[in-house]
Amino acid sequence: MTDATAGQPAARPRREKTSLLTQDGRTKRRNAAETRFKIYGIIAISIGLLFLMGMLITIISNGSRAFTQTFITMEVTLDEAVLDKNGNRDLADIRRVSTFGYAPLINAALENKVQDLGIETLLEDGAAMRAIMSASAAAQLRDYVLSNPDQIGETVEFQFLASSRVDGYLKGRVTRESIARDRNISSAHLLLIDDLMEQGTVERSFNLGFITGTDASESRPEQAGIGASMIGSFFMMLVVLALSLPIGVAASIYLEEFAPKNLFTDFIEVNISNLAAVPSIVFGILGLAVFIQFAHLPQSAPIVGGLVLTLMTLPTIIISTRASLKAVPPSIRDAALGVGASKMQSVFHHVLPLAMPGILTGTIIGLAQALGETAPLLLIGMVGFIASEYPDGFVGGFLDPNSAMPAQIFEWAKRADPAYYERAWGGIIVLLVFLMTMNLIAIILRRRFERRW
Amino acid sequence: MSFVKLTASAVAIAAVSATAASARDQVQVAGSSTVLPYASIVAEAFGENFEFPTPVVESGGSSAGLKRFCEGVGANTIDIANASRAIREREVQACAENGVTDIIEVRIGYDGIVFASDVNGNSFEFTPEDWYKALAAEHFIDGQLVANEFTTWNQVRADLPNQEIQAYVPGTKHGTREVFEEKVILQGCEDGGFLQAMLDSGVDEDTAESNCMSLRTDGRSVDIDGDYTETLARIDANKDGIGVFGLAFYENNTDTLQVATMSGVEPTVATISSGEYPVSRPLYFYIKKAHIGVIPGLKEFAEFFVSDEIAGPSGPLAQYGLVSDPELASTQQLVADENTMGSSM
Numbered sequence: 001m002t003d004a005t006a007g008q009p010a011a012r013p014r015r016e017k018t019s020l021l022t023q024d025g026r027t028k029r030r031n032a033a034e035t036r037f038k039i040y041g042i043i044a045i046s047i048g049l050l051f052l053m054g055m056l057i058t059i060i061s062n063g064s065r066a067f068t069q070t071f072i073t074m075e076v077t078l079d080e081a082v083l084d085k086n087g088n089r090d091l092a093d094i095r096r097v098s099t100f101g102y103a104p105l106i107n108a109a110l111e112n113k114v115q116d117l118g119i120e121t122l123l124e125d126g127a128a129m130r131a132i133m134s135a136s137a138a139a140q141l142r143d144y145v146l147s148n149p150d151q152i153g154e155t156v157e158f159q160f161l162a163s164s165r166v167d168g169y170l171k172g173r174v175t176r177e178s179i180a181r182d183r184n185i186s187s188a189h190l191l192l193i194d195d196l197m198e199q200g201t202v203e204r205s206f207n208l209g210f211i212t213g214t215d216a217s218e219s220r221p222e223q224a225g226i227g228a229s230m231i232g233s234f235f236m237m238l239v240v241l242a243l244s245l246p247i248g249v250a251a252s253i254y255l256e257e258f259a260p261k262n263l264f265t266d267f268i269e270v271n272i273s274n275l276a277a278v279p280s281i282v283f284g285i286l287g288l289a290v291f292i293q294f295a296h297l298p299q300s301a302p303i304v305g306g307l308v309l310t311l312m313t314l315p316t317i318i319i320s321t322r323a324s325l326k327a328v329p330p331s332i333r334d335a336a337l338g339v340g341a342s343k344m345q346s347v348f349h350h351v352l353p354l355a356m357p358g359i360l361t362g363t364i365i366g367l368a369q370a371l372g373e374t375a376p377l378l379l380i381g382m383v384g385f386i387a388s389e390y391p392d393g394f395v396g397g398f399l400d401p402n403s404a405m406p407a408q409i410f411e412w413a414k415r416a417d418p419a420y421y422e423r424a425w426g427g428i429i430v431l432l433v434f435l436m437t438m439n440l441i442a443i444i445l446r447r448r449f450e451r452r453w
Numbered sequence: 454m455s456f457v458k459l460t461a462s463a464v465a466i467a468a469v470s471a472t473a474a475s476a477r478d479q480v481q482v483a484g485s486s487t488v489l490p491y492a493s494i495v496a497e498a499f500g501e502n503f504e505f506p507t508p509v510v511e512s513g514g515s516s517a518g519l520k521r522f523c524e525g526v527g528a529n530t531i532d533i534a535n536a537s538r539a540i541r542e543r544e545v546q547a548c549a550e551n552g553v554t555d556i557i558e559v560r561i562g563y564d565g566i567v568f569a570s571d572v573n574g575n576s577f578e579f580t581p582e583d584w585y586k587a588l589a590a591e592h593f594i595d596g597q598l599v600a601n602e603f604t605t606w607n608q609v610r611a612d613l614p615n616q617e618i619q620a621y622v623p624g625t626k627h628g629t630r631e632v633f634e635e636k637v638i639l640q641g642c643e644d645g646g647f648l649q650a651m652l653d654s655g656v657d658e659d660t661a662e663s664n665c666m667s668l669r670t671d672g673r674s675v676d677i678d679g680d681y682t683e684t685l686a687r688i689d690a691n692k693d694g695i696g697v698f699g700l701a702f703y704e705n706n707t708d709t710l711q712v713a714t715m716s717g718v719e720p721t722v723a724t725i726s727s728g729e730y731p732v733s734r735p736l737y738f739y740i741k742k743a744h745i746g747v748i749p750g751l752k753e754f755a756e757f758f759v760s761d762e763i764a765g766p767s768g769p770l771a772q773y774g775l776v777s778d779p780e781l782a783s784t785q786q787l788v789a790d791e792n793t794m795g796s797s798m
Contacts, residue, residue, distance in 0.1 A: 099501055178708030184772075217490070299529070414680045
């Protein structure tokens with residue numbers, strides 16, 4: 001080396017002597033290039049932040065309205081002549097009165113309310129005014145009567161949901177101009193709502209039903225909630241966790257610590273990386289063919305969704321687990337082996353505990369990814385009018401038809417009534433809160449247990 | 454090792470669930486996304502009023518629904534397929550090959566197909582002939598097929614507005630497409646005398662009809678494979694667009710859409726049920742007879758679906774936009790008697 005450098009200077013042109021304090025043209029150019037690069041970086045980050053801000057603002061401004069709902073408070077007389085003709089309070093008889101039988105009671109209650117408050121309206125009777133109320137009112141009334149048959153004959157105060165058009169009017173989504181050709185509601189209804197608002201009968205308040213409720217049909221978006229599909233997502237995540245964590249960890253420990261390095265294990269390794277890049281819809285088709293058509297598992301059941309998402313999450317977990325096993329310094333293994341531990345003892349007593357934070361972080365990120373996945377669920381029958389009932393117990397949670405949060409959002413976004421569009425945005429907020437919580441847990445775990453060597 | 458136990462128990466759970474899968478206590482429905490809103494309304498009311506669990510209604514399109522319906526008999530297949538068109542002979546055969554022989558066909562009512570554009574744009578008064586001329590791939594002029602070169606509506610007919618032709622039509626997997634082709638495009642081809650001209654020139658009937666019904670592919674007619682919400686979004690983005698919608702969808706979105714008349718008739722529930730508005734189609738659902746008595750609540754659900762309270766002119770389905778069937782009573786009888794397709798024909 002010294003010979004080579006000794007011969008060089010003669011060949012090179014002599015450099016001028018310069019002060020470190022004055023910059024020559026070359027240094028200036030280099031510094032300028034660095035400054036430019038920093039500016040590019042800042043621009044890139046600002047654009048990213050701008051998109052994020054735009055997204056969050058859109059989501060929150062569109063979705064926050066789903067968390068409030070318009071309610072109408074009124075007293076309903078539970079007429080014995082309608083609800084229990086025989087007067088014997090026999091549940092079987094009371095059950096025979098369908099929700100259609102309850103409608104006249106609500107119409108009468110609405111008409112009374114308007115008359116009591118002394119409101120003038122162009123609508124001639126309760127049936128005509130009914131458009132301001134949700135179709136769910138009759139079902140709510142019937143459920144109350146079936147669980148409290150002793151209240152028949154009494155007058156009870158209820159808080160009913162207002163119809164989606166009325167709700168939209170209070171939220172500014174529906175205006176007098178926009179309903180000009182609407183068959184479901186007229187400006188007379190909106191006038192009536194204005195008057196009822198003044199009297200305090202109609203009010204907009206927090207809507208717990210959106211977070212805890214079940215899906216509703218197209219005719220009553222005001223009643224729909226994301227609760228049932230949240231349970232569906234929960235059971236799916238249970239399946240994913242129970243399967244992919246042990247399988248993924250066992251597979252990566254074997255591959256990383258025990259397996260011989262040969263062509264076969266290389267082949268497996270390449271395939272795991274490939275699987276991680278397979279589009280999720282492929283797993284959906286696979287799930288449909290294997291779990292439903294071949295293994296005859298029930299359609300639309302969270303267990304099938306969980307199995308499909310397990311397939312999708314496994315490669316992610318294996319890759320992150322192997323990375324965190326690799327990050328444990330070989331000196332730890334050597335030390336354990338040196339004091340006489342078996343290979344297995346060194347892995348389970350020393351390497352695995354040190355790799356745990358990384359494994360858990362990878363698992364949580366994998367779960368969060370699975371939680372937000374929609375595409376494979378489309379193929380196993382989780383989109384439609386599915387999450388209409390809460391599952392029946394723990395086993396039912398796995399087997400009863402249910403939807404998942406992202407699939408429910410997708411379904412709402414498709415529906416005709418614009419009120420459902422608002423709910424889709426609201427659902428996105430709920431989903432984002434879950435994802436952020438999971439990521440936060442992952443960060444906290446990493447911070448608390450991370451070791452540096 | 455604790456994770457070995459965990460894996461073992463997870464496998465056990467999967468095994469138990471696989472055996473439990475044979476029992477099913479709720480009705481499963483799949484099929485047309487046009488029928489989905491109606492079926493979901495009925496399913497919800499059924500769940501409220503009966504002791505049975507709320508039926509599950511999946512969407513996916515008429516053809517996909519019927520395909521799953523025909524996969525076979527048993528608790529892991531669906532009980533009811535919704536369709537926005539009648540079942541095809543081919544599908545009946547496919548069903549029979551898989552052992553699905555007794556099918557009950559139930560017509561629930563009629564659905565209007567409307568043409569709507571942006572609420573602030575031009576108003577349109579269409580005839581089927583306009584649509585044929587605007588969207589056909591090739592026109593038959595002087596004995597030969599010439600590529601369609603119309604770019605604005607007023608070239609099609611002088612009294613239509615001067616607006617770019619941009620149509621969003623349902624994709625081929627939708628039952629709506631078939632109705633659109635037959636009742637609008639083919640009808641327009643016939644009304645304008647183009648079909649007759651082709652036949653006179655010695656073209657056989659099938660070729661002539663398919664010439665009539667092939668739509669242009671230069672981007673002026675766009676197939677929408679998604680739902681009506683996608684069509685709505687396209688019109689929102691391109692104000693010149695005219696979309697094909699179901700009447701119920703239009704009625705829920707009158708604030709953003711205006712409807713065009715067809716042959717001078719405005720589509721409403723009244724004009725469709727009287728037959729004045731020409732573009733409508735019946736909606737059906739198909740029941741697997743072998744499942745009646747096996748799946749609890751199946752027959753009750755079917756009967757509830759076509760009951761006067763639900764499907765009648767003042768029921769919730771009509772409220773939502775279904776044109777109720779004037780022959781509902783005979784449909785109710787058909788469901789009560791469990792008349793299958795073969796026996797009623």
